[in-house]
Amino acid sequence: MSTSGHAESTEGLSFLWTHPMGNRVCATRNALVLFAGASIMCGLNSPSYHVERRPLAFTAKNQADAPIVFVSGTAFQLINREDAAARYGRSMPNIAAAVGWSGRIKYRNRSHTAVTAIQFRWEFSDVFDQVRNSIAVTNGDVLNPGYLHEAEWEQDVLLGDVMKVTVAVEKVRFDDGTVWVPAPPKPKAETGNQPAEIAEALRAERVRLRAIYVEQGSQALLDALEEPKKDEPGHQDVPNREEAHEGRKGPG
Numbered sequence: 001m002s003t004s005g006h007a008e009s010t011e012g013l014s015f016l017w018t019h020p021m022g023n024r025v026c027a028t029r030n031a032l033v034l035f036a037g038a039s040i041m042c043g044l045n046s047p048s049y050h051v052e053r054r055p056l057a058f059t060a061k062n063q064a065d066a067p068i069v070f071v072s073g074t075a076f077q078l079i080n081r082e083d084a085a086a087r088y089g090r091s092m093p094n095i096a097a098a099v100g101w102s103g104r105i106k107y108r109n110r111s112h113t114a115v116t117a118i119q120f121r122w123e124f125s126d127v128f129d130q131v132r133n134s135i136a137v138t139n140g141d142v143l144n145p146g147y148l149h150e151a152e153w154e155q156d157v158l159l160g161d162v163m164k165v166t167v168a169v170e171k172v173r174f175d176d177g178t179v180w181v182p183a184p185p186k187p188k189a190e191t192g193n194q195p196a197e198i199a200e201a202l203r204a205e206r207v208r209l210r211a212i213y214v215e216q217g218s219q220a221l222l223d224a225l226e227e228p229k230k231d232e233p234g235h236q237d238v239p240n241r242e243e244a245h246e247g248r249k250g251p252g
Helices: 002-018 022-041 082-086 188-192 196-216 217-224 241-249
Strands: 051-054 056-060 068-082 095-109 115-125 131-139 148-155 164-174
Touching: 056 068, 068 115, 068 164, 095 115, 095 164, 131 148, 196 217
Parallel strands: 056 164
Antiparallel strands: 051 068, 068 095, 095 148, 115 131, 115 164
16 A cells, blocks of 8 residues: 555656646745745735824914905825835834825905805925925805815825925906906005006006906907007097087087
8 A cells, every 4th residue: 555655646747747748836935935935035024014103383374355364274295105114124214105185274255245166276395385286276165255165185296395384366267257356466666656546557467357368268368458548648549430420410
């Protein structure tokens, strides 16, 4: 019995080493053994990650004429940390990579018209107040007059070594189709060399032209710039054809 069993096992080994199918089985087994050994030696274990939420100094910029006013907000930089010791099998510092950001704000519609969309601008700055990244995000929830709303965003964006974030309202669309945009900053020349009424008139004109461009496009802006104004120097009212004809006829 023992001799027969030994003979059978010998024949089985002979089959594995001589038959083509047996060669494939042995080659596959050897490859698996070598790969497992290499994984152990090189520390090719599955990486272990965890996301760290590092708080950023948050500032909300409330514009005087904006229909939206901020109430509160927070922001975080998302840092992906890998447990290097668990992966490579030896004592090593964890590997960190800034992979994104998240932010939450609460704001109120202080206008008298329902809002259908708001575009916010988030600016991320370093310790020297240099802007490292600027991101525009939009919320399309309807916000009735006087109501509060909360919005939150999270994005995978490389920000660099940032410490602060500032958020401001960039555009607001109302349910009647009109769009609000912030007034441009006053140039330095307007503050000291021009009367206050002239400076205010120029600022109002810039606001009007900017609103035309945002709502109607560049062609509408060009048409508005070409329109003569009655209060401009040298402007003369041109009578229409009927008025001119009546003038030539004279009285009676």
